[in-house]
Amino acid sequence: VEEDLAVVGRSRLGARESVCVVRSGQERFLVGVSQAGISLLARLGSRAAA
Structure with missing residues (x-):
């Protein structure tokens, strides 16, 4: 499965x-x-849930 990353x-x-x-x-x-480096600050969830 190809994942879209942007x-x-x-x-x-x-x-x-x-x-x-x-x-x-x-x-x-x-x-x-x-x-x-790069640090994860927060998981925002899916756009549909926003």
Whole structure:
């Protein structure tokens, strides 16, 4: 089964930091991105549940 993975939103917090909403299949996740790496901040659930 092929999963659809996409960055559906991004807000820059600084020169090298941002937060992104990533969609994988029907699920959405809030992730933090920095020089140190990528961190899961929250599971947002499916868009249908929002």
